[in-house]
Amino acid sequence: MEGTFGNSYFALANKGGFKMNSLYRTMFFVPGNDPHKIVKAEVYRPDCIVYDLEDAVSITEKDSARILVKHALEEIRPDIRVGVRINGIDTPFFEEDVRIITPLCPDFLRLPKTEKPEEVQLLDKLISEIEQKNNITVGTIKIVCTIETALGVYNAYKLATASSRVLAIGLGAEDFCTDMKTTRSADCEELRYARGKIVLDAHAAKVLALDFVYSDIKNTEGFLKNVLEAKQLGYTGKSVVHPDQISVVHECYGATAKDIEHAKAVLAAYDEATANGSGVIALNGKMIDAPMVTRAKDVLAYAKEAGVTYEG
Amino acid sequence: MKDELTFLQKYKEFNNKTWYEAQVEIPKQPLLQTRQTANTAGKVLASLSKAIDAVELRNGMTVSFHHALRNGDLVMQMVFAAIHEKGIKNLTLSASSLSLVQDVLFPYFEDGTITTVDTSGARGKLATWIQAGKLSKPAIFRTHGGRARAISTGELKIDVAFLAAPCCDTLGNVNGVDGKAACGSLGYAMVDAAYAKTVVAVTDNLVNKPLEYVSIPAKQVDYIVEVPSIGDPAGIATGSIRPSKSPVERLIAHYAAQVIANSSCFKTGISFQFGSGGIAISTAKAIRTEMEKRKIIASSAVGGMTGVLIEMLQDGLIDKVYDPQTFDTSIIHIMKENPNYHEISASDYANPFVPAPAVDLLDVAVLSATEMDVDFNVNVLTNSYGKLIGAPGGHPDAAAGAKLSIVTMPLLRGRLPMLLDRVNTIVTPGNTIDVLVTEYGIAINPLRQDLVDHYRRLAVPQYHVDELQAKAYKLVGKPQDNTFGNIIGGVVEYRDGRIIDVVRNVK
Amino acid sequence: MLEGEKQMEFSEKAVVAGTDKKGDVRLTLEVFPNQSENKIVIESKVLAKYGKQIESVINKMLEQYKLAGVYLHAIDQGAFDFTWKARLETAILRWQTKVVSK
Numbered sequence: 076m077e078g079t080f081g082n083s084y085f086a087l088a089n090k091g092g093f094k095m096n097s098l099y100r101t102m103f104f105v106p107g108n109d110p111h112k113i114v115k116a117e118v119y120r121p122d123c124i125v126y127d128l129e130d131a132v133s134i135t136e137k138d139s140a141r142i143l144v145k146h147a148l149e150e151i152r153p154d155i156r157v158g159v160r161i162n163g164i165d166t167p168f169f170e171e172d173v174r175i176i177t178p179l180c181p182d183f184l185r186l187p188k189t190e191k192p193e194e195v196q197l198l199d200k201l202i203s204e205i206e207q208k209n210n211i212t213v214g215t216i217k218i219v220c221t222i223e224t225a226l227g228v229y230n231a232y233k234l235a236t237a238s239s240r241v242l243a244i245g246l247g248a249e250d251f252c253t254d255m256k257t258t259r260s261a262d263c264e265e266l267r268y269a270r271g272k273i274v275l276d277a278h279a280a281k282v283l284a285l286d287f288v289y290s291d292i293k294n295t296e297g298f299l300k301n302v303l304e305a306k307q308l309g310y311t312g313k314s315v316v317h318p319d320q321i322s323v324v325h326e327c328y329g330a331t332a333k334d335i336e337h338a339k340a341v342l343a344a345y346d347e348a349t350a351n352g353s354g355v356i357a358l359n360g361k362m363i364d365a366p367m368v369t370r371a372k373d374v375l376a377y378a379k380e381a382g383v384t385y386e387g
Numbered sequence: 388m389k390d391e392l393t394f395l396q397k398y399k400e401f402n403n404k405t406w407y408e409a410q411v412e413i414p415k416q417p418l419l420q421t422r423q424t425a426n427t428a429g430k431v432l433a434s435l436s437k438a439i440d441a442v443e444l445r446n447g448m449t450v451s452f453h454h455a456l457r458n459g460d461l462v463m464q465m466v467f468a469a470i471h472e473k474g475i476k477n478l479t480l481s482a483s484s485l486s487l488v489q490d491v492l493f494p495y496f497e498d499g500t501i502t503t504v505d506t507s508g509a510r511g512k513l514a515t516w517i518q519a520g521k522l523s524k525p526a527i528f529r530t531h532g533g534r535a536r537a538i539s540t541g542e543l544k545i546d547v548a549f550l551a552a553p554c555c556d557t558l559g560n561v562n563g564v565d566g567k568a569a570c571g572s573l574g575y576a577m578v579d580a581a582y583a584k585t586v587v588a589v590t591d592n593l594v595n596k597p598l599e600y601v602s603i604p605a606k607q608v609d610y611i612v613e614v615p616s617i618g619d620p621a622g623i624a625t626g627s628i629r630p631s632k633s634p635v636e637r638l639i640a641h642y643a644a645q646v647i648a649n650s651s652c653f654k655t656g657i658s659f660q661f662g663s664g665g666i667a668i669s670t671a672k673a674i675r676t677e678m679e680k681r682k683i684i685a686s687s688a689v690g691g692m693t694g695v696l697i698e699m700l701q702d703g704l705i706d707k708v709y710d711p712q713t714f715d716t717s718i719i720h721i722m723k724e725n726p727n728y729h730e731i732s733a734s735d736y737a738n739p740f741v742p743a744p745a746v747d748l749l750d751v752a753v754l755s756a757t758e759m760d761v762d763f764n765v766n767v768l769t770n771s772y773g774k775l776i777g778a779p780g781g782h783p784d785a786a787a788g789a790k791l792s793i794v795t796m797p798l799l800r801g802r803l804p805m806l807l808d809r810v811n812t813i814v815t816p817g818n819t820i821d822v823l824v825t826e827y828g829i830a831i832n833p834l835r836q837d838l839v840d841h842y843r844r845l846a847v848p849q850y851h852v853d854e855l856q857a858k859a860y861k862l863v864g865k866p867q868d869n870t871f872g873n874i875i876g877g878v879v880e881y882r883d884g885r886i887i888d889v890v891r892n893v894k
Numbered sequence: 895m896l897e898g899e900k901q902m903e904f905s906e907k908a909v910v911a912g913t914d915k916k917g918d919v920r921l922t923l924e925v926f927p928n929q930s931e932n933k934i935v936i937e938s939k940v941l942a943k944y945g946k947q948i949e950s951v952i953n954k955m956l957e958q959y960k961l962a963g964v965y966l967h968a969i970d971q972g973a974f975d976f977t978w979k980a981r982l983e984t985a986i987l988r989w990q991t992k993v994v995s996k
Binding site: 114115118119120151317318319 | 634635638826827848861862
């Protein structure tokens with residue numbers, strides 16, 4: 076994407092688009108042991124930064140990364156949503172990660188390889204204890220579950236509803252393939268069912284759905300296709316690992332000026348018809364039904380959250 | 388110290404006030420007549436040694452060179468080797484700039500062959516020597532336009548101009564587009580040739596047939612010396628002609644492109660300058676895309692030329708190009724082929740005393756910085772430690788001429804913050820800089836309330852310049868100040884001749 | 895505080911924290927309980943700008959952990975304060991773990 080970082084921005088006028096939002100269209104993974112990357116992450120304005128203590132950090136540096144992320148949260152926390160991917164429940168690092176990081180009140184902890192609802196409940200309980208000890212309102216810190224096994228996919232809805240802290244569930248493609256005893260391919264056929272089930276279960280549980288990491292950074296066409304697919308399936312956001320990916324996702328999920336204009340027109344017609352007490356609501360000869368009105372409200376709420384200003 | 392400075396009648400003691408508050412505009416002075424009557428008999432001489440005899444070079448004279456061959460130049464060292472052999476001393480070296488390769492001249496500084504310097508920039512060993520105050524008087528650092536002004540008004544008198552000539556015919560016509568050491572525009576050399584007392588063309592490509600493409604006419608060339616090689620093509624080519632790879636630089640370029648594309652001057656007829664360097668090139672490419680989308684055709688591109696702009700010329704996106712220095716050797720042939728690709732002198736480019744210098748055409752200029760301060764003053768001459776490493780170049784000229792001057796600069800370079808209370812050296816005054824673009828967002832000069840209003844809804848993070856500085860200091864901490872000594876190594880001249888700052892020795 | 899000196903007498907007990915990557919600082923630390931003086935050597939390109947700040951951070955950290963007789967060698971690649979504190983804390987905790995486990 077040489078030279079352009081999002082053409083839709085030329086069409087939209089906004090300053091607030093760079094305030095912190097809760098859209099979670101992008102979760103930008105940053106290696107937890109890399110000070111330079113930690114510092115730089117915020118300039119790319121992802122909706123959310125995830126400091127990674129898990130796969131991005133070697134076993135001998137787990138302590139190092141944990142302490143670095145702790146100090147980063149303490150001293151240079153950006154005005155962007157921030158989460159931490161802790162190590163898995165069955166690792167020797169899990170408890171210390173939770174113990175050290177939770178008091179800093181990140182927006183969420185991301186749990187890898189989540190398989191059973193008891194795991195989520197265990198994490199929930201640990202967080203509650205630490206919140207209480209640190210004068211943080213219990214329930215503030217959320218949980219994001221990464222699902223990376225067949226059992227996890229099977230249990231997706233149960234994981235999403237295991238605790239009121241669950242903010243989102245997402246697919247971890249690489250480890251999932253390993254568990255399924257298959258391999259990754261370009262057309263992602265091996266992920267088709269899991270990808271569909273996770274987004275379905277997420278919406279059924281009313282949590283956010285995060286699509287898997289696309290690691291072929293150089294393949295910009297492939298990435299765009301991948302993001303559009305995810306959006307079409309109903310995914311609310313994507314885990315990203317490179318700055319270039321952020322603007323692509325935001326552009327795909329962005330409301331254009333045209334979308335906003337149309338949404339305003341729909342609501343205006345709806346409001347007018349309601350005020351006049353007329354039975355049928357129409358815009359440009361087409362009937363406006365309840366789902367259309369809901370969609371229009373969603374577009375405007377979404378745009379507002381993203382900081383796009385519009386009159387009215 | 389006072390003795391060192393008496394010759395600089397316009398010098399004012401620089402204190403910590405914003406410079407432009409105290410100043411009065413200097414009225415335009417008339418320019419001298421350009422040379423018309425060079426020597427005609429026996430122009431071609433057998434050696435540099437004979438040329439030095441012919442021009443009657445004496446101790447204390449001023450010799451000049453252009454820097455269009457950049458780090459590939461071999462002429463300066465050859466000429467000084469010949470001068471040195473004759474034991475001539477106390478010369479003033481007047482160069483349009485001094486590239487790092489000119490460290491090879493260092494022995495001539497040490498032994499007193501060269502005791503005064505008049506240049507745009509200095510690097511390496513020469514810079515260290517100059518900054519330590521080892522010349523007989525402070526060096527003068529001029530802008531490209533300022534040097535042209537000084538030469539064309541007679542303030543800077545050149546006794547002998549040694550002109551590196553990629554192609555020269557036996558009559559004395561010179562161009563920079565032919566030959567193995569082709570460098571493109573001879574914009575700097577044109578000024579020297581027009582006003583120096585004597586001009587010696589040094590060429591490795593002497594041709595019998597009169598040149599079809601002439602940059603400098605024979606009537607301005609007195610002598611010609613042929614040498615095996617005037618320059619190394621690898622050093623003539625600059626590296627900084629490709630778009631940035633780094634995501635941070637590309638982000639800065641994206642924000643800069645946003646500012647330009649959403650400005651009121653972004654319409655057909657726009658005139659711009661982009662310069663070299665990854666960020667400038669990336670910005671130009673983004674602007675190209677936007678121009679194609681909105682069917683905008685630029686009236687001109689001005690300044691040092693690069694491939695990205697010449698491609699736009701060839702593709703009909705820009706009407707005319709005005710080039711005082713060609714950064715990209717791959718486009719040199721187009722200067723010959725395309726009549727809309729104009730080679731212009733540094734004087735026509737940026738001389739503030741010329742009726743209509745090209746920089747005055749500019750709607751937009753995209754510039755870089757080594758540092759900036761909260762009054763929008765820009766430094767391009769010294770680094771964060773106050774060490775001499777660069778040159779004003781055309782920076783202050785373009786900033787003064789352009790309706791919208793944009794500085795692109797990372798807010799942080801490693802741990803070092805680039806937005807300070809006061810820059811080490813003011814080169815371009817803040818009242819000519821309109822927008823600062825960093826990776827964290829932009830800051831608009833409060834002096835431009837019209838721009839603040841215009842960009843209120845721009846889709847780029849915006850800060851007051853103090854907020855941007857505070858953000859940087861929160862991350863890295865406030866840096867300790869540099870300590871300078873009392874020796875003035877050089878004075879920094881603004882384009883119209885006023886002294887804007889000095890360069891003191893670092894402790 | 896000494897600058898640029900490379901001769902420090904560490905034993906094989908010394909611990910290391912941090913890396914040589916941009917923005918990081920690599921520390922080698924050893925505590926000699928019989929000594930009261932600290933010996934701290936910092937190699938950094940930004941010493942002229944942040945030397946005092948770095949000193950202050952180090953001293954505060956050593957005070958916080960009540961350490962004396964500390965030999966510390968730091969090779970800095972422009973680390974910010976938060977990184978200095980994190981790497982110091984990591985080195986000290988690794989040292990304490992090592993000492994305890996003996």
